[in-house]
Amino acid sequence: MHRVRLVAVFVEDKLGALARATKVLAEADVNIRWVGIASGERVGVVRFLVDRVPDAQKALAAHGFAVSLNEVLALEVEDRPGGLAHVAAALAGHEVNVLNASGFVVTSGKRAVLIIEVEDVARAQAALKGQHVHFISEEELIRL
Amino acid sequence: MGRNDARRGKAYWQRELETLPRRDLEALQLGRLQKTVAQVARRTPFYQAKLAAAGVRGRDVRSLHDVRRLPFTTREDLRATYPCGLLGVPREQAIRLHTSSGTTGKPKAILFSARDVDHAATLMARCLVMSGATRGDVLQNMMTYGLFTGALVMHYGAEKVGMLVIPAGPGSTERQIMLMQDFGTTAIHLTPSFALYLADVLEKRGLDPGRDLSLRLAYVGAEPYTEQTRRKIEEALGVAVFNSYGLSEMNGPGVAFECGARGGMHLWEDHFLMEIVDPATGAPVPDGEHGELVLTTLMREAMPILRYRTRDITAIVRGRCSCGRTHRRIERIAGRADDMFIVRGVNIYPQQIERVLMGLPSLGRNYQIVLDGLDEMTVRVELASTGFDGRIEHLVRLQQEASEALRAEILLRPTVDLVPAGTLPVSEGKAQRVVDRRKL
Numbered sequence: 117m118h119r120v121r122l123v124a125v126f127v128e129d130k131l132g133a134l135a136r137a138t139k140v141l142a143e144a145d146v147n148i149r150w151v152g153i154a155s156g157e158r159v160g161v162v163r164f165l166v167d168r169v170p171d172a173q174k175a176l177a178a179h180g181f182a183v184s185l186n187e188v189l190a191l192e193v194e195d196r197p198g199g200l201a202h203v204a205a206a207l208a209g210h211e212v213n214v215l216n217a218s219g220f221v222v223t224s225g226k227r228a229v230l231i232i233e234v235e236d237v238a239r240a241q242a243a244l245k246g247q248h249v250h251f252i253s254e255e256e257l258i259r260l
Numbered sequence: 261m262g263r264n265d266a267r268r269g270k271a272y273w274q275r276e277l278e279t280l281p282r283r284d285l286e287a288l289q290l291g292r293l294q295k296t297v298a299q300v301a302r303r304t305p306f307y308q309a310k311l312a313a314a315g316v317r318g319r320d321v322r323s324l325h326d327v328r329r330l331p332f333t334t335r336e337d338l339r340a341t342y343p344c345g346l347l348g349v350p351r352e353q354a355i356r357l358h359t360s361s362g363t364t365g366k367p368k369a370i371l372f373s374a375r376d377v378d379h380a381a382t383l384m385a386r387c388l389v390m391s392g393a394t395r396g397d398v399l400q401n402m403m404t405y406g407l408f409t410g411a412l413v414m415h416y417g418a419e420k421v422g423m424l425v426i427p428a429g430p431g432s433t434e435r436q437i438m439l440m441q442d443f444g445t446t447a448i449h450l451t452p453s454f455a456l457y458l459a460d461v462l463e464k465r466g467l468d469p470g471r472d473l474s475l476r477l478a479y480v481g482a483e484p485y486t487e488q489t490r491r492k493i494e495e496a497l498g499v500a501v502f503n504s505y506g507l508s509e510m511n512g513p514g515v516a517f518e519c520g521a522r523g524g525m526h527l528w529e530d531h532f533l534m535e536i537v538d539p540a541t542g543a544p545v546p547d548g549e550h551g552e553l554v555l556t557t558l559m560r561e562a563m564p565i566l567r568y569r570t571r572d573i574t575a576i577v578r579g580r581c582s583c584g585r586t587h588r589r590i591e592r593i594a595g596r597a598d599d600m601f602i603v604r605g606v607n608i609y610p611q612q613i614e615r616v617l618m619g620l621p622s623l624g625r626n627y628q629i630v631l632d633g634l635d636e637m638t639v640r641v642e643l644a645s646t647g648f649d650g651r652i653e654h655l656v657r658l659q660q661e662a663s664e665a666l667r668a669e670i671l672l673r674p675t676v677d678l679v680p681a682g683t684l685p686v687s688e689g690k691a692q693r694v695v696d697r698r699k700l
Contacts, residue, residue, distance in 0.1 A: 122650070124648075124650030124651075126643060126648045126655065126680045127680065128677075128679045128680060128683060154652040155652075156652045156653070156655060156656035157656050157659060158659070158675075158677050158678075159652060159655040159656060159659065159677075159678050160652070161650065161651075161652040161655070163650070180680075180682050181680070182643060182645070182647075182648040182680040182681055183648070184648045184649050184650035185650065186649075186650040186651070215651070215653065
């Protein structure tokens with residue numbers, strides 16, 4: 117079970133809140149490894165992958181932010197054409213409902229990381245079993 | 261009156277008066293109104309001046325319609341005549357003082373004669389019996405005893421019925437539970453928030469009200485609550501909850517109360533003459549339409565009040581009630597007249613918005629109503645401090661749910677903006693909840 121925790125913050129004014137939240141994290145000596153902003157109808161959620169989850173959570177809550185943790189899966193995908201298509205096809209084949217996804221390249225031409233948030237983690241894991249997909253743990257992800 | 265009748269809600273405390281044919285009831289009202297006007301014209305300088313200014317003499321009241329010729333009494337009048345300016349009897353005849361909480365400055369003082377205390381208790385007894393309470397029931401009174409009328413009027417009414425009254429007062433949940441268990445409490449009188457808290461404590465202690473307690477009736481008041489909250493309390497505590505209406509200026513609780521049919525609250529018209537008026541003009545509105553409730557005391561001895569502007573908005577429920585009582589019913593209070601605002605021609609009260617928002621558990625208590633542009637309404641509401649799970653889909657869905665729930669209540673669909681807890685200014689008064697930026 118390689119679940120990765122994201123620290124999620126509910127924000128009203130996205131950029132202003134992002135500035136404040138990142139300042140709070142910096143002051144708490146928390147390093148941000150990834151950030152994503154989700155926007156819905158007039159609401160926003162900023163999510164961070166950080167090296168020290170409990171400290172980040174504590175610092176943000178102390179500064180009045182509505183904080184929650186989200187569990188997501190991180191997969192290693194080959195950085196080549198069709199790398200992502202392979203994973204997406206496997207998930208689609210098992211009717212896994214993906215709520216959010218984002219990716220980034222770690223080493224150009226070699227490794228890419230895909231972060232996906234699904235409704236049913238067990239189903240996603242089953243779908244990707246035997247597909248030569250490497251799940252990345254939170255510790256591993258932070259060390260990348 | 262048998263116990264089984266009481267349980268079916270078929271019992272009356274004063275059958276003849278409660279089921280008096282309308283003609284007789286109105287004749288009774290007219291006689292009492294004439295007596296009340298004569299009394300204040302004779303004894304109260306405040307009303308002598310008001311009647312003179314309106315050009316009305318006591319003998320001008322020849323029908324119930326003539327009540328409209330009488331002057332209104334406002335909250336400001338009660339403050340201006342504080343402490344004893346509205347007394348209609350010598351001071352020595354007043355045996356009890358209650359006050360109504362004033363947000364600023366002096367409170368409103370209400371003085372009762374011995375007969376007034378007895379009448380308040382009698383009306384409360386009618387309400388209790390109407391809800392199915394009877395001799396032998398055990399009432400645990402969890403309201404605050406003191407200047408506030410709520411606890412004492414209930415206390416006296418329940419004793420009149422012959423219930424065993426436990427004057428527990430609020431708080432001390434553990435002791436409340438002990439008393440409920442040891443004395444087999446069947447009825448409770450408390451605020452909605454304490455009722456929900458009590459249910460929570462019982463659950464945490466592994467107590468099942470159905471098995472471990474004997475509760476069957478709950479009188480819930482002093483704070484507004486939704487139908488949803490009522491059902492929640494009913495389910496969690498295994499009780500029937502009855503809506504009630506009262507105000508200190510008119511004795512306190514027991515002015516109007518639901519019967520077993522629960523289709524509106526019977527207002528005791530042999531003690532109060534009711535009118536529903538347009539809050540802006542004071543002109544009467546037709547039965548069934550919303551307006552401000554205006555009450556004239558018909559039996560008040562120490563401190564009679566003519567045409568009191570309650571500022572509470574309600575409507576008369578049309579038609580006769582299946583319970584047999586002839587006293588007309590009013591709807592639950594829709595809001596306060598002072599707080600009303602109009603959007604796209606619809607009269608809206610912040611309390612309506614508040615009740616809907618309070619019914620959605622993921623929302624916090626703080627909200628703001630912003631009126632903008634060409635009659636656009638936005639409700640900004642804080643998410644409950646525990647309501648965030650990191651999922652934006654849930655926030656969007658909650659906004660849509662809140663918007664739809666509001667539409668069902670106020671008949672137009674406002675935009676709902678969810679904001680993090682602690683974002684909105686903490687509001688002192690309800691009126692400040694509305695921010696009107698319209699340029700109409």
